[in-house]
Each structure stands twice: as C-alpha cells, then as structure tokens.
Amino acid sequence: MTVDLVVMGGRVYVEGSLFEAGVAVDDGRIVKVAKEAHLPNADLKVNASGLLVLPGLIDCHVHxxxxxxxxxxxxxxxxxxAAVGGITSVLDMPNNVPPTNSKEALLKRMERARNRVVVNVGFYVAPPEKPEALKDLLRLGAFGVKLNLLRPIGGVDLTPPRIVKVLGQASECSIPALIHAEDRFMVMERSPKDLYQLAKAHTIKAERKSVAELLTLNTWGAKLHFCHLTSSTSISLVCKARRSRIPVTCEVTPHHLLLGLDSLKKHGAIAFYEPPLRGLRSVIGLQRRVASGDVDVIASDHAPHDPSKDKEVEDPFKVAPGSPGLEVMVPLVMTLVTRGLIGLERAVAMMSENPARIFGIKRKGSVKPGYDADLTLVDMKLEGVIDPAKFKSKAKYSPFKGWRVKGLPVITMVAGRVLAERGEVYAKGGEGRILRRSYCG
Structure with a gap:
C-alpha cells in the first residue's frame, strides 16, 4: 500500500500524550498513526524532526x-x-456588511469565500429580522447564532422575549448560541470623555449581569457559549451553571489573558477592545481559570481594522474595537506552555479538541485514523519576536508588537496539504473548504 503522504520524525499528540511516531495520510484523511517502521510507503514525506505534531488548531471566533x-x-x-499562525479552521462572526442574518446573505458569503479561502471556514449567523427565518439559516449549515447584547447585529433588538425565542430555536436545532455578554444599558449610562474612560465604562459588573441574565433566560436548555469573558467572577457563574448540568461553555482571548488596562494607556486605540482590557487582578484571575480547566476555549477574536480610518479618530465612541489576532494567538499560548503556566494538554484542548466538540466540526480536533489530516506542527524551542509589519493580515498593528515568544507554528496542513511553512503561504485561494454543520432540527 502506498499513501499520499507521511509526516515522520516528530512527536505526535494523541489524546493527551506525545508519542515518537508518524502520521500516514491518504485522500485527505489520516489512515495510520504508528512508529516509522510500521508506516506505509508514501509519495511524499514531511520531515517533522524536532517538532510537535498537533491536531489542526481551530479558532472559533474570527472576523x-x-x-x-x-x-x-x-x-x-x-x-x-490563519495559515501562517498555525490555524487550520476558523469560524466567522456575522457582524459584517451586509450582516449575515438572512438566507441570502449567508449563501452569498459562502459563495464569495469558496474560491478565496486558504484554510477551512465555517460561518455563524445573527438573528434574522423575522424570527421564524432562523431555522432556514441553520439548515444551510451555520455553526451557531450570535447574540451581541452590547451591539445587536443587523438592527434586531434583543429584548428578553426575543432572546428566549432565539434560544428555543437554537435548542431545537441543537446548535450553540454565542453570547457577547455586556449589559449595554449599564455601559451607556456613563459619559466617558476619552478612550480610557470609555473602557472603564464597560464594567465587569455589566459583563457579570449579562451572563447571569442569559443563564436565567435559558429556560430551553440551549447550548450557551460565552465569548471573550474577562473576569473570574463571570467564569464562576459559568462553572456554577455547569454543576447544575446546564450546557454552557466559555472562551477567553490572548489579549484579555495577557494585557492589562495599562496597555490601553501605552498603545491607545490599537489596544481598545469590547469588552475592554482589565486590571492586573482580573488578568491573574483569568490565567488561573485557564490553568485550572474552567475555561473551554482560547480564541483570537481576530478583528482587523484600517488604523487610519478606524483607530485614528478623536471621538472615542467612533474608535473601532479590536486587533488582528490570528498570527499571534498560537505563539502567545505556546509561550505560556514553555513557561509552565499552561500545560500542553490544556492548550490543545482549548485550541482544537474543545472547539471541534462544542461547535460540531466533524472529523477535526484529533490525530487518529478517520479524521481529516489537518495538522499543526510546532517547534517548541523556536523563538521569535512579534512583528506586525510581517503580518499576512491587511491590519499590520498589534499591542503585542515586540513581544518575545517561544513555541512557534512552522508547518500548517489541511487535508494533508502543506498550506504554510515558516511564515510563507504556499496555498492558493480556494484550497480551504467551506465547513457546514449538520442540521439536527
């Protein structure tokens, strides 16, 4: 038997452990994981000597x-x-122009992406204007419905009755509802005069209240996924709900995990996020929650902007929140692993296994026969410096500029094809796949 490809010489991550082994790939799927002597012949061999062979990493929160x-x-x-950042699959948020909140908008977005994407891409949707139209969107393979309680998407007012209806439909279709948890009325009641005061207006109390409200409104028992939580107290509500067997998960971002509010003073608008960066106590609290296993997912919240149009403005309310994150997430997380702050098992769970499970991404998140040959090869000894000028993203800025990192993705593979290696992209647009979630309603 001769297969298409063998990845050999590396340490393969299989269900929580590393093994000196190789991975045989045929027709885009993993067919065998074994010692080199027991692998079949291959048309192509990838040398993974000195590298970790991880299941393809997944970023479930990108724009x-x-x-x-x-x-x-x-x-x-x-x-x-995503490819140079070691990410093999991404899930795209719906707050676009036009918003992804109708059957027509979702189909157009999928079609436009089809011949342009390099890695695998799936899509979320926002609640449509007509509540009964949501199921039609979900039948097209959306991976979740996004409820942004701070900035409702597409002009749909998320009143409690409407939220309950959306959660009921999500429960019926067995898909997650993704929550941006900030009480907008608590945020709006303040009158900030600058960006720092605006960040302070987004209080932890507003986040915690929103989390509590959604858990209370979830009478249908829908799967809830809280995006980019910033405080340990919010995560404690999630943990309490889990103990009551409520299906709820949560994520944090590298910027909330590693940057404090002082970064906003240092970097200005490029370090402004929604929810915003917090104080040192919150940062330490998040790190402890991640290390303990209370956090399910680390996601980048990749939110690129044109700084000249979206960041360099005087009115703080017109500053676009967010920064590019796809090229820094894996190096930052792996740096935490090399420093002993997070175990490798936790890192892989949060960036591959759990996203695949939570969002129902089939045949992803594990290195074993029958799964797609999506692999991220990481050199845990390789060091570098974050340089936004070298980003493949159009947005060439980052509050992490100049940070030293250790543990870098060097080869990214999707379906057994090398898409990127050591910062260079070898794939063409269209080599990634459009992912669709199976409809259960």
Missing part, C-alpha cells in the same frame, strides 16, 4: 470582514493570516 469591509480584511488575507 474575516470582506464584502463591504474588505478594506479591513478579505477572505484571502484573513485565511493566509
């Missing part, structure tokens, strides 16, 4: 822009950014 926001990012540049 790929394109369409009316293509000046910030497009499907090709965004997925090239």
């Amino acid at each position: 790929l822009r394109d369409q009316g926001l293509a000046y910030k990012e497009d499907f090709y540049t965004g997925t090239c950014s």
Whole structure:
C-alpha cells in the first residue's frame, strides 16, 4: 500500500500524550498513526524532526470582514493570516456588511469565500429580522447564532422575549448560541470623555449581569457559549451553571489573558477592545481559570481594522474595537506552555479538541485514523519576536508588537496539504473548504 503522504520524525499528540511516531495520510484523511517502521510507503514525506505534531488548531471566533469591509480584511488575507499562525479552521462572526442574518446573505458569503479561502471556514449567523427565518439559516449549515447584547447585529433588538425565542430555536436545532455578554444599558449610562474612560465604562459588573441574565433566560436548555469573558467572577457563574448540568461553555482571548488596562494607556486605540482590557487582578484571575480547566476555549477574536480610518479618530465612541489576532494567538499560548503556566494538554484542548466538540466540526480536533489530516506542527524551542509589519493580515498593528515568544507554528496542513511553512503561504485561494454543520432540527 502506498499513501499520499507521511509526516515522520516528530512527536505526535494523541489524546493527551506525545508519542515518537508518524502520521500516514491518504485522500485527505489520516489512515495510520504508528512508529516509522510500521508506516506505509508514501509519495511524499514531511520531515517533522524536532517538532510537535498537533491536531489542526481551530479558532472559533474570527472576523474575516470582506464584502463591504474588505478594506479591513478579505477572505484571502484573513485565511493566509490563519495559515501562517498555525490555524487550520476558523469560524466567522456575522457582524459584517451586509450582516449575515438572512438566507441570502449567508449563501452569498459562502459563495464569495469558496474560491478565496486558504484554510477551512465555517460561518455563524445573527438573528434574522423575522424570527421564524432562523431555522432556514441553520439548515444551510451555520455553526451557531450570535447574540451581541452590547451591539445587536443587523438592527434586531434583543429584548428578553426575543432572546428566549432565539434560544428555543437554537435548542431545537441543537446548535450553540454565542453570547457577547455586556449589559449595554449599564455601559451607556456613563459619559466617558476619552478612550480610557470609555473602557472603564464597560464594567465587569455589566459583563457579570449579562451572563447571569442569559443563564436565567435559558429556560430551553440551549447550548450557551460565552465569548471573550474577562473576569473570574463571570467564569464562576459559568462553572456554577455547569454543576447544575446546564450546557454552557466559555472562551477567553490572548489579549484579555495577557494585557492589562495599562496597555490601553501605552498603545491607545490599537489596544481598545469590547469588552475592554482589565486590571492586573482580573488578568491573574483569568490565567488561573485557564490553568485550572474552567475555561473551554482560547480564541483570537481576530478583528482587523484600517488604523487610519478606524483607530485614528478623536471621538472615542467612533474608535473601532479590536486587533488582528490570528498570527499571534498560537505563539502567545505556546509561550505560556514553555513557561509552565499552561500545560500542553490544556492548550490543545482549548485550541482544537474543545472547539471541534462544542461547535460540531466533524472529523477535526484529533490525530487518529478517520479524521481529516489537518495538522499543526510546532517547534517548541523556536523563538521569535512579534512583528506586525510581517503580518499576512491587511491590519499590520498589534499591542503585542515586540513581544518575545517561544513555541512557534512552522508547518500548517489541511487535508494533508502543506498550506504554510515558516511564515510563507504556499496555498492558493480556494484550497480551504467551506465547513457546514449538520442540521439536527
């Protein structure tokens, strides 16, 4: 038997442990994981000597822009950014222009992405104007419905009755509801005069209240996924709900995990996020929650902007929140692993196994026969410096500029094809796949 490809010489991550082994790939799937002597012959061999062979890493929270926001990012540049960052699959948020909240909008977005993406891409949707239209969106393979309680998407007012209805439909279709948990009325009641005061207006109390409200409104028992939580107290509510057998998960971002509010003073608008950066106590609390296993996912919240149009403005309310994150997430997390702050098992769970499980991404998140040959090869001894000028993203800025990192992705593979190696993209647009979630309703 001769297969298409063998990855050999590395240490393969299989269900929580590392093994000196190789991976045989045929027709885009893993067919065998074994010692080199027991692997079949192959048309092509990839030398993974000195590298960890991890299941393809998944970023379940990205904003790929394109369409009316293509000046910030497009499907090709965004997925090239993912590829060099060691990410094999991404899930795209719906707050686009036009918003992804109708059957027509979702189909157009999928079609536009089809011949442009380099890695695998799936899509979320926002609640449509007509509540009964949500199921039609979900039948097309959306991976979840996003409820942004701070900035409702597409002009749909998320009143408690509407939220309950959306959660009921999500429960019926067995898909997650993703929550941006900030009480907008608590945020709006303040009158900030500058960006720092605006960040302070987004209080932890507003986040915690929103988390508590959604858990109370979830009478249907829908799967809830809280995006980019910033405080240990919010995560404690999630943990309490889990103990009551409520299906709820949560994520944190590298910027909330590693940057404090002082970064906003240092970097200005490029370090402004929603929810914002917090104080040192919150940062330490998040790190402890991640290390303990209370956090399910680390996601980048890749949110690229054109700094000249979106960041360099005087009115703090017009500053676009977010920064590009696809090229820094894996190096930052692996640096935490090399420093002993997070175990490798936790890192792989949060960036591969758990996203695949939570969002129902089939045949992803593990290195074993029958799974797609999506692999991320990491050199845990390789060091580097974050340089936004070298980003593949259109957005060439980052509050992590100049940070030293150790543990870098060097080869990214999707379906057994090498998409990127050591910062260079070898794939063409269209080599990534459009992912669709199976409809259960």
